[in-house]
Amino acid sequence: MNKKISHKIVFSYSLLILFLVVFLLVFFNDLVRNTHLGIIKDEMAEKLRFVELMVYRELTPGSDERKLREIMADASRIMALRITVVDLDGRVIFDSSVKRISDMDNHRYRAEISRAISSGSGESIRYSNTLRIDELYSAKFISPYVYRLAKPLYDIDRNLSAVRNMILSLGLIVVLISVAVTVYISNKITRPIKATLYFARHFSEGDYTRRILNYSEDEIGEVQRALNKMADMIVDKINGLLFEQKKLETTLESISDGIAVIDRNKKMLIANNAFLSILSIASSVVNRPFYEVIRNRSLNSKIEYALEAGSSIGFEEHLIGGAVLDVIMKPIQEEKALQGILVVLHDITEKKKVEQIKTDLVSNMSHELKTPVTIIKGYLETIQENIGNTEQVRSYIGKAIANAERQNAIINDILKLNMIETSNDFPMENVNLKDVISGCGELLKPKALAKSIALEVDLGAVDESVQTGRFLAEEVFFNLIDNAINYTNEGGRVAVTAEKSGDRKMIMISDTGIGIPRDAIDRIFERFYRVDKSRSRDTGGTGLGLSIVKHAADMLGWNIEVKSDNSGSVFTIIV
Ligand SMILES: Nc1ncnc2c1ncn2[C@@H]1O[C@H](COP(=O)(O)OP(=O)(O)OP(=O)(O)O)[C@@H](O)[C@H]1O
Ligand SMILES: [Mg+2]
Known part of the structure; x- marks a missing residue:
């Protein structure tokens, strides 16, 4: 484009100069020719007056034609001009350039002669048939003849062509100089435009650091300043937008809920990592149709519905892997037109589990607490009926007491659990774990002995003090060793061993017992969960x-x- 501008300038200026030169050429040509002719005409008129003077002076009335010819021959020689003398009938009396005048035609109707006859003098420029050249004729009536002077025009033509050549060469020089000057000026004008264009091209291609460095001192300079300012503003705006986008991205990614935006053309615009991981989406999603990305028919049909209805919906969605989602779909509207929907997936699997556990807990607890009471009531009724039978009554009272103790044990365990759960301020002290675990072993030894179970405790690796809660530590080891004895058949073995692994200590409570089914392992830590309820009750x-x-x-x-x-x-307990 800048090339075009300089070309345009150079071309139009050169054309203008060329036009001026041609105009001057034509104008000067005419001017020179007319001036020249004017001078020659004046000169001829003067020379005719000179001829007139000679005629009056030399020729007396009655002089013959011979004398006339002699005088005119002299005059022609002196003036170096052709002289023709014609009488009023047009007959040529004398011609300085022609030997045999008898051969010459009648000149009565030559323009200059007939004008001289009618008005005293006449002129014409014509081609001379006699001499075969262009001549300027100037005639004057000097009674009784017409005297005519003729000057060949090739002199004028020669002068004219010299002038023309001069103008031409001058014009050429002017054209050349002007073209050079225009090229220089146009370059000067287009240089800042080029610099501006160069900047604009690079900036539009993403080189946001580029600026115009040297301002030109004119209107283009103003434009350049404005462009630089505009570039600064654009860069500021872009940085602002990038920052906003980063903030939004970081916020979206730090939210544990799955969030996605789907436009009205069913394309995914945004999806945070939580959304992808909840729905197990591994591929990239942006700008792809949602039904290609989300492989969940039920969810997709609800997205479809939300896009069509343009209203908020909320529901619970159970995924195949067992996860439960609380799903909310909200329309995104701009100027009352639906632009898309916002989909929020809130994973409530854990909440659901906790709810289930709570429900189970209440029913388990009431069941567990009710059972011993029912049994005690049964024994008491039997005792009432058999009050006289001391032997039986004693036995029933014993059984009733055992159930009351069981009831007590359950209540104690519930209270203990509640206490551990609610209190977060257990005293920490220097405790030797070996002592704690050995103490638990000692307490349970009789139980092991009763079942002929070998209880082996080897705790060399943890014979040192650690900062811990004594009461909690005792609960951990007592229950684990108790279970190991409870769920090992008679004659089995229970071993408590310890190992050090780096900073940590590992205490293993192993038994040769009945084992735990694989699918129950995850549940044994739940309240009231027992693999085999009848055995546990025993x-x-x-x-x-x-x-x-x-x-x-x-x-x-x-x-x-x-x-x-x-x-x-x-x-294994890892401390
Ligand atoms: N060492 C073990 N070997 C086999 N099964 C075990 C073992 N320890 C625990 N279990 C299983 O896990 C269940 C839950 O154990 P947990 O200690 O919570 O309850 P419990 O022993 O039945 O009753 P308690 O509240 O009196 O301890 C047990 O009922 C048993 O089925
Ligand atoms: Mg137990």
Whole structure:
């Protein structure tokens, strides 16, 4: 484009100059020719007066034609002009350029001669048939003849062509100089335009650091300043937008809820990582139709509905893997037209589980508490009926007391669990774990002995003091060793061993017991959960022991790992 501008300038200026030169050429040509002719004409008129003077002076009335010819021959020589003398009938009396005048035609009707006859003098420029050149004729009537002077025009033509050549060469020089000057000027004009264009092109291609460095001192300079200012503003705006976008992205990514925006053309515009991971989407989603990305028919049909209805909807969605989502779809409207929808997925799987656990807990608790009371009531009624039978009454009272104790044990466990759960301020003290675990072993030894179970405790690796809560630690180890004895058949073996692994200590409680089915391992820490309810009841178990262990370990920051198969179980506590 800049090339075109300079070309345009150079071309139009050159054309203008060329036009001026041609105009001057034509104008000067005419001017010079007319001036020249005027001078020659004046000169001829003067020379005719000179001829007239000679005629009056030299020729007396009655002089013959011969004398006339002699005088005219002299005059022609002196003036170096052709002289023709014609009488009023047009007969040529004398001609300085022609030997045999008798051969010459009648000149009566030559323009200059007939004008001289009629008005005293006449002129004409014509081609001379006699001499075969262009001549300027000037005639004067000097009674009784017409005297005519003739001057060949090739002199004028020669002068004219010299002038023309001069104008031409001058014109050429002027054209050349002007073209050079115009090229220079046009370059000067277009240079800042080029610089501006160069800047604009680079800026539009994304080089936002580029600016115009040297302003020209004219209107283009103003434009350049304005453009630089505009570029600064655009860069500021872009940076602002980028910052806003970053903020939005960071916010979206830090939200644990799945968030996506789907436009009215069913294309995904935004989807945060939580959205992708909740719906197990691995591919990129932006600008793809939602039904290609989300592989959930029920969810997709609801998205379709929300896009069509343009109203908010909320529902619970159960995914195939067992996850439960609280889904909210809200229309996004701009100027009353639906632009798309916002989809929010809130994972409520855990909440649902907790709700379920709570419901189970209430029913389990009431069941567990009701059972011993029912049994006690049964014994008391039997006692009432058999009050006389002392032997039987004693036995029933014993059984009733045992159930009351069980009831008491359950209530104690519930209270203990509640206490661990609600209190977060257990005293921390220097505790030797070896002592704590050995103490638990001692308390449970009689129980092991009663079942002929070998209880082996080897705790060399943890014979040192650690900062921990004594009460909680005792709960953990007592319950685990108690379980190991409870769920191991007579003649089995329970071992408590310890190992050090880096900073951490591992205490393993292993048994050769009945083991825990694989699918039950995840549930044994739930309240009241027992793999085999009848067997647990035999052992007096309520299913709260491991719940207490789990909560206590959590409070102390300990981890628990469970491994089990049909040859026994290993509970590992990592301190
Ligand atoms: N070492 C083990 N070997 C086999 N099964 C076990 C073992 N420890 C726990 N279990 C299983 O896990 C269930 C839950 O244990 P938990 O200690 O919570 O309850 P419990 O022993 O039945 O009753 P308690 O509240 O008296 O401890 C047990 O009923 C049992 O089925
Ligand atoms: Mg137990």
